[in-house]
Amino acid sequence: MNGSKDLMRVSGLQKRFDNKTVVNDVSFTLAPGEIKGIIGPSGAGKSTLIRCLNGLEPVDGGQVWLDDIELTARRADLDALRARIGFVFQDFNLFTHLTVRRNVTLGLIRVKKMSRRDAETVAERELARVGLANKLDAYPAELSGGQQQRVSIARALAMEPELMLFDEPTSALDPQSVGSVLRVMRQLVAEGMTMIIVSHEMAFIEAVADDVLFMVDGAIVEEGSAKQIFHHPEQQATRAFIDGIAAAMVGDIENQATSA
Amino acid sequence: MADWFVFARENLPALLHGTLYTIAIWVVAMIAGFLAGWLLAVMRVYSKPPLRWLAVGYIELIRGTPLLVQMFIIYMGLPQVGIVFSPLTAAMVAIGINTSAYQAEYFRGGIRAVRAGQTAAGRAIGLTHAQTIRHIVLPQAFRIALPQWANEVVLELKYTSVAFAISVPELMGEAKMIGANTFRYFDIFLVAAVIYLVLVTVVTSVLDLIERRYALRH
Numbered sequence: 001m002n003g004s005k006d007l008m009r010v011s012g013l014q015k016r017f018d019n020k021t022v023v024n025d026v027s028f029t030l031a032p033g034e035i036k037g038i039i040g041p042s043g044a045g046k047s048t049l050i051r052c053l054n055g056l057e058p059v060d061g062g063q064v065w066l067d068d069i070e071l072t073a074r075r076a077d078l079d080a081l082r083a084r085i086g087f088v089f090q091d092f093n094l095f096t097h098l099t100v101r102r103n104v105t106l107g108l109i110r111v112k113k114m115s116r117r118d119a120e121t122v123a124e125r126e127l128a129r130v131g132l133a134n135k136l137d138a139y140p141a142e143l144s145g146g147q148q149q150r151v152s153i154a155r156a157l158a159m160e161p162e163l164m165l166f167d168e169p170t171s172a173l174d175p176q177s178v179g180s181v182l183r184v185m186r187q188l189v190a191e192g193m194t195m196i197i198v199s200h201e202m203a204f205i206e207a208v209a210d211d212v213l214f215m216v217d218g219a220i221v222e223e224g225s226a227k228q229i230f231h232h233p234e235q236q237a238t239r240a241f242i243d244g245i246a247a248a249m250v251g252d253i254e255n256q257a258t259s260a
Numbered sequence: 261m262a263d264w265f266v267f268a269r270e271n272l273p274a275l276l277h278g279t280l281y282t283i284a285i286w287v288v289a290m291i292a293g294f295l296a297g298w299l300l301a302v303m304r305v306y307s308k309p310p311l312r313w314l315a316v317g318y319i320e321l322i323r324g325t326p327l328l329v330q331m332f333i334i335y336m337g338l339p340q341v342g343i344v345f346s347p348l349t350a351a352m353v354a355i356g357i358n359t360s361a362y363q364a365e366y367f368r369g370g371i372r373a374v375r376a377g378q379t380a381a382g383r384a385i386g387l388t389h390a391q392t393i394r395h396i397v398l399p400q401a402f403r404i405a406l407p408q409w410a411n412e413v414v415l416e417l418k419y420t421s422v423a424f425a426i427s428v429p430e431l432m433g434e435a436k437m438i439g440a441n442t443f444r445y446f447d448i449f450l451v452a453a454v455i456y457l458v459l460v461t462v463v464t465s466v467l468d469l470i471e472r473r474y475a476l477r478h
Contacts, residue, residue, distance in 0.1 A: 089380070
């Protein structure tokens with residue numbers, strides 16, 4: 001079915017909660033190595049959309065394909081497909097009862113059937129990669145938000161995913177922590193990881209995304225290069241959103257100037 | 261007062277022998293109740309109607325009737341249909357069944373309180389539904405239920421005393437017998453009460469340690 005070399009293909013995706021359509025006829029493709037940013041106002045359905053992409057939310061219509069396998073098929077082996085897709089949550093969702101090390105090894109041991117020793121080697125490597133080699137035996141509650149989010153990225157990376165989905169990875173973080181998480185994500189970009197990122201960090205999206213989707217009310221209003229979306233939007237709604245953010249940032253700066 | 265100590269010391273061996281029965285009933289019932297409690301809680305939360313109704317019916321039936329009635333039915337009622345237990349076994353079975361229903365409810369509360377994001381995170385790394393329950397939901401549910409569960413453990417230790425009613429020679433049964441022989445009911449029940457108090461204090465301290473060790477850190 002999937003003739004092109006796209007890693008993921010989404011076609012006519014529909015998702016409703018009760019009678020409200022939250023994702024409305026969304027279609028796009030994702031090439032290997034591509035970084036796709038998804039932006040839009042709160043309540044646009046961005047998080048619901050990205051949760052449909054690994055089957056965390058069942059869809060009401062349309063299809064999601066990973067390679068040649070339809071993830072939305074009734075008989076899809078979702079567990080096996082999810083193991084190929086890394087997912088990073090807004091609020092981290094580290095397993096609170098497990099140490100950092102065991103947060104990372106759980107999937108390796110139970111899903112990939114690795115020996116405990118091999119899993120720990122991988123965990124140590126992945127945690128070193130996100131700068132947390134010294135936190136192996138800490139519990140999540142002992143870490144800052146930024147550290148927890150980096151552990152959750154390491155937990156996802158340890159499974160050697162073919163693509164990574166990020167659902168507002170920095171929205172729950174204080175400003176200091178945002179930088180540490182974005183640094184790790186930049187490193188992934190440099191390594192050529194395929195990624196879909198829902199984010200309000202516009203500067204980051206503009207800097208790393210190959211392609212940007214602008215969503216309003218569950219639908220894609222405009223899709224284009226970062227340059228197009230941020231500097232030459234074709235749609236009035238996109239322009240209003242981008243200008244609004246710019247105005248808000250100027251407002252922040254003015255507020256800080258007044259209060260200082 | 262000095263007289264009481266002499267009396268207590270004279271009868272201590274018999275009471276301690278009874279205490280061994282008390283502990284045996286309690287340990288067996290608690291372990292059985294723990295395992296059955298988890299099974300019932302998981303059935304009540306995760307299974308589909310016929311099985312779920314079975315769990316709900318069992319839990320509500322047991323919680324809705326007195327322990328003493330349950331024990332009499334098991335010890336004196338079941339022989340009528342050909343099932344005969346020794347007094348000790350009947351006490352273990354009755355208290356085990358009784359506590360399983362309560363433990364199930366505490367565990368169910370714990371399962372319900374595990375945050376949805378924890379399950380989503382488990383599924384997102386590729387764990388199956390069953391693996392997510394086993395490795396993420398249940399361990400966290402136990403930690404959440406721990407204070408109530410610890411309370412239940414202590415309560416059941418004291419409830420073992422009803423076993424004297426089917427002539428198990430546990431602590432309470434021994435005390436009553438000594439009382440009948442000496443007519444010093446007040447003194448002997450006081451000794452029995454002190455022994456229960458010591459047991460409960462030891463158990464409570466151990467449970468406090470466990471609670472502190474495993475309390476969810478967030």
